[in-house]
Amino acid sequence: MDLLLQGLGNVFQPEVILLLIGGVIIGIIIGALPGLTATMGVALFLPVTFGMDAVTGVLLLIGVYFGSIYGGSIAAILLNTPGTPASAATALDGHAMTKQGKAGKALGYAAIASGVGGLISVLMLILIAPQLAGVALNFSAPEMFGLALFGLSIISSVSGGSVLKGLIAGVFGILISTIGMDPMTSYPRFTYDQLSLLNGFSFIPVMIGLFAVSEALVIMEGEIGGGDKIKKIIANYVLPKWNELKRLWFSMIRSGFIGTIIGIIPGAGADIAAFVSYNEGKRFLKKEEKETYGKGNPKGIVSAEAANNGVTGGAMIPLLTLGIPGDAVAAILLGALVVQGIQPGPQLFATSGELVYTLFAGMIIANILMVIFGISGIRLFVKILLVPKKMLAPLILILSTIGAYAISNNIFDVFTMLVAGIIGYFMKKYGFPASPIVLALILGPMAESEFRRSLVMSEGSYSIFLERPIALGFIIIAVLSLILPLVWGKLKKNKKVNAA
Amino acid sequence: MKKYKFSLILLTMFVVLTACGGNDSAKSGSSDTGKGSNFPSKPVELIVPYAAGGGTDTVARSFADMAKNDLGQSIAVVNMEGGGGAVGMQNGAKAKADGYKVSMVTVELLTLPHSGLAQFSHTDFKPIALLNEDSGAITVKADAPWNTLEEFIAATKEKKLKVGNSGTGAIWHLAAAAFEKETGAQFNHIPFEGAAPAVTALLGGHVDAVSVSPAEVVTQVQAGELKVLGVMAEERVESLPDVPTLKESGIDLSIGTWRGLAVPKDTPDDVVKILEESFGKTAQSDEFKEQIKKMNLGYRYDNGEGFTKLLEEQDQLFANLIPSLKLN
Incomplete structure (x- = not known):
């Protein structure tokens, strides 16, 4: 505790707190722009930290990291163009609320949920990091396969109206994800000698295309067709009221825990956490509430947002305690620490206790700053809805193009984005949801490579999935969540028949 | 009519974008040949074939940061990831040979072609400096x-x-x-x-x-x-x-990864010489050695000639090893 107070003192040094504030603000902006992800934001600022002292530099990166995970929700809620894959789930209920004229409230929920989720994960990091770190080590290929399979079973709950269309979109996503080098043998599949396809279609350009470009096309079509076809969205900034928030605490806290645990698991990040938690959010609802889930239910927003920010602290747990980075951002943070001569790992807490606790204190402050800027920025954010549609659509297209190109400076990605945008446009026209594609693109390759890696480990024996309790548990849940709704439906039907 | 207008917009978008894409190649044909004496007269680009934030990227960025003083021009790091390094190195090999596009090359320059995953070869590059080596x-x-x-x-x-x-x-x-x-x-x-x-x-x-x-x-x-x-x-x-x-x-094996700088093979000798001297100075500075050590990486410098020798030796090793693994 003393160490934490001392850490707080260190954070409140003028230059440290100013950089932290700057980091959070820049992060929010980066997150909000389509295509600029948390990973990219942190990577961009990495060289800047070389000249700083350890704490200041790492806290700047942490500010950018936390801010950008939250920032993605702003574009997702207002424009239905999630800036980062982590906020694709937020768009489902968030944008629905915007269409109902409750943009201010939706943004408020997102900011507060992000803060709560982030704080829960930092508290868990401070209190029980060493104990939780073991979780990371228990996860190997079979467990990851189980998790991926379970994640894929979520497709039905992010499908919106038609589960069948959702499944079609999901299968389409999985098919696309088979393009590129075979994860086990590195054999190029469906690449047609295109170097740019060796790693498959880049995920971010596909996502920007499906969400942002298609949205721009829909807006353009509306404008050409007379302008008034799309209902004017009221740009209000009515904030959430206290008693409205009261109903959401449980969802936020539960989602914060889900996010933290998924953050600890190496290889599973904020995107998976948001979708899993969104799905769990549905499970806990009353029947009448289930109807509104996906159509502007605040619980949908907070489930996704608290979980994706919950990942931030979770990802730091294996990084700081074991020295292993669980995801791309953690890998960059590891690099930043190592460059400063700090070696994360089991000895870190003993050798640089003060530094660790200063980082913890900085993370707490970063989360609080995020909520403050998130809420006070709402007035500003909603103004984007006042931008005339004929300017908004080109603006989205320009930002999307820059974002897609910036991923790896490859024009091929821009074409990928455009084609995905046109596909996304027709999907919107015919009522196919885009989220299942995103989910399939994240989880399909993971399921495939982990499944095959498991079999390589067991030298071909399928019993590896049955012998390991965590893996088996996930597989059972996945199978049940696919079968139960069908059985349930049958039973209900039978009952009705019997009653009649 | 409506539909027609809409597809017109789509078409325009494609045309504009295609034009953007073509720009690069159009530009590289134009003036501005970096002739010896006044080289470098503008910022130099350093192509990193891996994602920002990774090990290779961190080496490149810290090197670029230090090298700008010795070179007298700023160095912009450009990440071109994809294909396990193939996309970036391919671009680097095909870049205009005027010394303004330097590539960070890694051991994958040798392994990718032998695995049948890339068409380039190490002879497409002129090595400038070896910066680091890490064994297995x-x-x-x-x-x-x-x-x-x-x-x-x-x-x-x-x-x-x-x-x-x-x-x-x-x-x-x-x-x-x-x-x-x-x-x-x-x-x-x-x-x-x-x-x-x-x-x-x-x-x-x-x-x-x-x-x-x-x-x-x-x-x-x-x-x-x-x-x-x-x-x-x-x-x-x-x-x-x-x-x-x-x-x-008693096991006769030494194998590992390395990172170094190279330019396209047709780069004029005087430009190569300037780069070699300037980058060599940075690479041998205590500051850079310290940075490599801090990152727990292995430091190994060699000039263009030594780097070329390493490439040739290792190319032989992989030419024998990779086909015998029957990867594909």
Whole structure:
């Protein structure tokens, strides 16, 4: 505790707190722009930290990291163009609320949920990091396969109206994800000698295309067709009221825990956490509430947002305690620490206790700053809805193009984005949801490579999935969540028949 | 009519974008040939074939940061990831040969072509400077029953051991495969997406050993979680002075990854000379050596000539090794 107070003192040094504030603000902006992800934001600022002292530099990166995970929700809620894959789930209920004229409230929920989720994960990091770190080590290929399979079973709950269309979109996503080098043998599949396809279609350009470009096309079509076809969205900034928030605490806290645990698991990040938690959010609802889930239910927003920010602290747990980075951002943070001569790992807490606790204190402050800027920025954010549609659509297209190109400076990605945008446009026209594609693109390759890696480990024996309790548990849940709704439906039907 | 207008917009978008794409090639044909004396007269681009934030990127960015003083021009790092390094190196090889586009090349420059995954070759580049080299190593859990390479090799002959690497055909897989060939050990190769997940799997006891570089396990070794049985380098590694090399154990193998700078092969000699002198100065500075050490990487500098020799030697090694693995 003393160490934490001392850490707080260190954070409140003028230059440290100013950089932290700057980091959070820049992060929010980066997150909000389509295509600029948390990973990219942190990577961009990495060289800047070389000249700083350890704490200041790492806290700047942490500010950018936390801010950008939250920032993605702003574009997702207002424009239905999630800036980062982590906020694709937020768009489902968030944008629905915007269409109902409750943009201010939706943004408020997102900011507060992000803060709560982030704080829960930092508290868990401070209190029980060493104990939780073991979780990371228990996860190997079979467990990851189980998790991926379970994640894929979520497709039905992010499908919106038609589960069948959702499944079609999901299968389409999985098919696309088979393009590129075979994860086990590195054999190029469906690449047609295109170097740019060796790693498959880049995920971010596909996502920007499906969400942002298609949205721009829909807006353009509306404008050409007379302008008034799309209902004017009221740009209000009515904030959430206290008693409205009261109903959401449980969802936020539960989602914060889900996010933290998924953050600890190496290889599973904020995107998976948001979708899993969104799905769990549905499970806990009353029947009448289930109807509104996906159509502007605040619980949908907070489930996704608290979980994706919950990942931030979770990802730091294996990084700081074991020295292993669980995801791309953690890998960059590891690099930043190592460059400063700090070696994360089991000895870190003993050798640089003060530094660790200063980082913890900085993370707490970063989360609080995020909520403050998130809420006070709402007035500003909603103004984007006042931008005339004929300017908004080109603006989205320009930002999307820059974002897609910036991923790896490859024009091929821009074409990928455009084609995905046109596909996304027709999907919107015919009522196919885009989220299942995103989910399939994240989880399909993971399921495939982990499944095959498991079999390589067991030298071909399928019993590896049955012998390991965590893996088996996930597989059972996945199978049940696919079968139960069908059985349930049958039973209900039978009952009705019997009653009649 | 409406539909027509709409497709017109789509069409316009494509045309504009195609024009943007064409711009690059159009520009590279125009003026501005970096002729010796006034080179460099504008900022130099450094192409990194991997994602921002990774090990290669960090080396490139810190080098670029230090080299701008010696070069007298700023150096912009451009990440072109994809194809396990193929996209960036391909672009670097095909870039205009005026010295303004320098590429960070890695051992994949040699391994990708032999795996049939890229069409370029190391002769498409003129090497400028070698910056770093990291060998492979055999690392096991600290409580594993084997304490020497001999014990480890003997154990693999009784029962295949699971050895984690950073991806099929990637350098640590090749290192493990070369080790098998050289010693008669029998491995069950488990590919992971990069070195970090492989090390995590070793910590969790899901694999028996990893073949990644000492830099990637040094933290856990210092913490007493893992132990290194041998390094695949010519000389002992600075961070692990007690660990023998394979050569000391009578195994004739040294294999690993390296990073260096290169320009397209047609770059004029006077430009190459300027770059070689300037980058050589930065690469041999104490500041850069210190930075490499801080990142737990192995420092090895060589000039263009020495770097070329390394490329030729290793190309031979991989030309023999990779086809014998029958990857595809």
